[in-house]
Amino acid sequence: MLFLLSRKRTIPLYIRMAIITLTTDFGEKDHFAGAVKGAIYSELSDIRIVDITHSIAPFHITEAAYIIQNAYKNFPEGSIHIIGVDSELTPETNHIAVKLENHYFICANNGIISLITRDIVPQEMVEINIHNRIITNFTVLDVFVQTACHIARGGTLGVIGKPISEIKPLTGIQPVVNKSQKQIIGNVIYVDNYGNVVSNITRKLFEDIGKGRPFKIEARRTQISKIHKSYSEAINFSLEKHKREEEGKKLAIFNSGDYIELAIYKSNPTTVGSAASLFGLDYRDAITINFED
Known part of the structure; x- marks a missing residue:
């Protein structure tokens, strides 16, 4: 010792x-x-x-x-x-x-x-x-x-x-893939301090099912057809600041845990709102990804 x-x-x-x-x-x-x-x-x-x-x-x-x-x-x-x-x-x-x-x-x-x-x-x-x-x-x-x-x-x-050889599973939060492999139905599992909405859909599942196909992420009436590498990637910084679409810009990213996350750029839940409040999403609400042929 x-x-x-x-x-x-x-x-x-x-x-x-x-x-x-x-x-x-x-x-x-x-x-x-x-x-x-x-x-x-x-x-x-x-x-x-x-x-x-x-x-x-x-x-x-x-x-x-x-x-x-x-x-x-x-x-x-x-x-x-x-x-x-x-x-x-x-x-x-x-x-x-x-x-x-x-x-x-x-x-x-x-x-x-x-x-x-x-x-x-x-x-x-x-x-x-x-x-x-x-x-x-x-x-x-x-x-x-x-x-x-x-x-x-x-x-x-x-x-x-x-x-022991087994532990109790966490039920009811696994995403579902339809038989045609064209759709993933996931759920909100976490809302962070910024009001960003984290789904239970991982990068691996998205890539395994999507296979590079075009897609739409749907959550209530919100639709997003691109997943960014970072929050700021959603902003066109080549434009002058007053011409950029920043305030209220909705986006999707793979977050640090490699889950699909829906966000509003520089959101603030107490002032301008957030993905959770503006999209009307909370724990267990559905987030669906539809892939095109």
Whole structure:
């Protein structure tokens, strides 16, 4: 075991370097997020804690899945991700710890992780079974923190859980392709801070089905027939500024997660409006792509 020398005490290297991230629907008003951080620091004072977000809509597991899927890959391997959304232990929902691409995820088995594991095979999955050792009605604070700190100390998943081979799928958000391969019917899975609308249609699915054919994206009464590489690509900067079509310019891009996203250029939901408000779109609303022959 490697150690870092300190005047006060000897600190294991894996503790010094460990990162624990937090993704929750706790919000900023209540004590919950602060209490979880305090509990982690009480166990491991030298740990690093990163808030991904505490602003997930309450119990919105699809939103949580989308955010963690796009955030975790930017952290170093060995990072531990606590997901505190719809996390209560029930007869129908257990708690799991999953090792995936050398990252660790601790959450309820409510479908959150299935969005990530759809394309990546987990290295290890366990059902957490330390609940009988802990009296709690706040499982993120107690069970999830204990699990994360155990992993951060170098502990194995087998000590805190029993192996499982399947996890609960996140149902109802998979796009559908018609028999003629001319249409993809997807849904809104996330609306971001700018009011941009993210669909569940990936670049891979679009390219596999489209095969370079002309297309139209339809969402309510909005139609778009081009997907840009970036937001600004939709603007013709060769024109003088007063002649450009900027304000209210609707567009589609493949976003950083490689999902088709509908947007308004430089939108502001509180002033000029956004794709969500101007197109009249919200979670689970249909987004359809029709391909021409």
